[in-house]
Amino acid sequence: MKKNVPQAAHTTDKTIALIDSIAAQVRADIEVGKLPDLKFPVRALDNVTYDKRKGYFELGAAEKERTLTVTTARSFAQTLRLMATSRTMVEHDDFATKREVYYISKNWGDCRFDDQAESDATMDDIEAMASMHGLSREQLRFYPESHGGSVAGRLTVVDRNPLSGATVEIDCANLGSGAYSIPRSVEHLSFRTDAQFVLAIETGGMFQRLNNHRFWETARCIIVEMGGVPTRATRRFIRVLSDTQNLPVYCFVDCDPYGFTNIYRTLKVGSGNAAHVNRFLCVPQAHFLGVTPQDIVDFGLEDATHPLSPRDIKRAQDALENDPFIMAHPEWIAAIKELLAMGVRAEQQALAKWGLDYVISEYLPKKLANTGRFLP
């Protein structure tokens, strides 16, 4: 098989340097007769903080140590082999999904992983440790399995041919009724755009509507399909795009507790149980365009709503009582209380009540004229 052209050298070098330095320390300990140890950040919820200014859930300073002993010999070896696997993948510009990593270990003899939960946990430890050095899981070459969402609009993605290294440019304004499917790692991409914002959309149907009617052309934007809670690749793509091009990110999702506290919240501040990756994946600059509880009134959607389910209500109450992100923002507290008082939820498709083109001709232009009123 032909060897791929390496990604940006500085990233590659950083990953290899980190792995080499850890390996060198382990070796040095052994050579002086000391039991080596590895340090990892604690990945539990009580080691997670939310700082409104930083804008995302973050890992705290707590660390756990894995010292080589009789009982830890296997997991110690697994950790080192997994780091070696990562190093080899960087060298060969290759990558592995979590599932593949698990299978790779089948040839490791006694230190093979018994099930994927075991390899995932080890990988998460390495990832958390690397994150403290500014390296993401993708830079370790562990790629997510899941689909990367679709993109269309005023954007040229600058990629490379993985084999020849030649520059490849993808004009996302010129894909007809189709779209650009985000790759599982976006670290090597760069962008050119004259868009004024990124619109992140919950449903595939709404994405297709805005794309088929070239909403992005006149609205001067880039549209991204999240397809429910956005995957890692989608979140990282939006983040890098927004950071490098200095573009605001507006979210267009359903008006229900799931849309607020799962889809939007995950995009903006990340999730509590993967805090070590939030610094790479979350999009603190995101704002909530709609659909808001107030939109139900302002756009006459009352008869296109559905009653909140007991699960919706529980999710909303949980957010008010326990979610540090919601609790830090009075606007969100008010919006969720308003929704609970109304007792209904509304989907973004509910706008079709006024005609299929209403969302494009009325709703989005009216909302976009008042970005200052978007929820934080």
Place this chain on the structure above:
Amino acid sequence: MKKNVPQAAHTTDKTIALIDSIAAQVRADIEVGKLPDLKFPVRALDNVTYDKRKGYFELGAAEKERTLTVTTARSFAQTLRLMATSRTMVEHDDFATKREVYYISKNWGDCRFDDQAESDATMDDIEAMASMHGLSREQLRFYPESHGGSVAGRLTVVDRNPLSGATVEIDCANLGSGAYSIPRSVEHLSFRTDAQFVLAIETGGMFQRLNNHRFWETARCIIVEMGGVPTRATRRFIRVLSDTQNLPVYCFVDCDPYGFTNIYRTLKVGSGNAAHVNRFLCVPQAHFLGVTPQDIVDFGLEDATHPLSPRDIKRAQDALENDPFIMAHPEWIAAIKELLAMGVRAEQQALAKWGLDYVISEYLPKKLANTGRFLP
């Protein structure tokens, strides 16, 4: 809002002509004082047949009538309004998802749909009726919500700018590490390719692997990510691509009953409970490349397998006893019995046991050298 350029005129004309002729008949009945009726194919399983030569589950001849009476007045009106909606969408080159259709009805006064199950059933009736005239749901402008899968390889998709009508060409060999995301309707697409086959892949991770290593370049093929059971758009895309370009379709999925009887079977012959759409969506020319039970032996994957779960076993036994497709093919009966005897399943990622590049350097080339041995 600017009006989109219509799709291929003959399709548009056929849809409008069908709706107009049904409406004219209803009107003629009313004008002579007769109660009008509408005829729909019965969409129940006992009106489904499997013909090995045709290669897909097909609706039988049984019909149900919906005559206008006091009790049917509402559903009769809903059916006519839904057909009128379809006609309007054809005229304006617009479309609606199932969910949007439900919301559109919120402005229909007394004949609004109470829930989406009701509008879905009515839409399925219209779709089944149209299918008897060779028209698909997409031609009625009812689009699926779900994502359309990713494509890369030796293929140029010829689309159009929905607003200007200008031709747009997407070179799927030139999208870097990204891919082409299939739109929700593919009826207006045409293709240019020098590929020799289409490879339909179950998992996103394997798709990304084959894409990043440009497998399609040397293997001279087009790769399509199914992401589990392929969506309608993905199935239709593969079907139209294969039909028009005369390309064989090979499937690369997990070796388990779900992979055989859900993912592969759905792609190839469709599903029993949506028989009226199978003629447009299924890919009878598909063949099963692997992973086969015999591959577990031939490629030494025994220690990278997992025991069959009780659910796997039940699914396999059901297929042997009840699935007309499996029962029509002795090769599949033998394969499933072999799997049951082995008592294990193997994922396509299990090949990573021999190294990440094994699937590209060994497995796929060996399999593709013997396409005649693929399962039917």
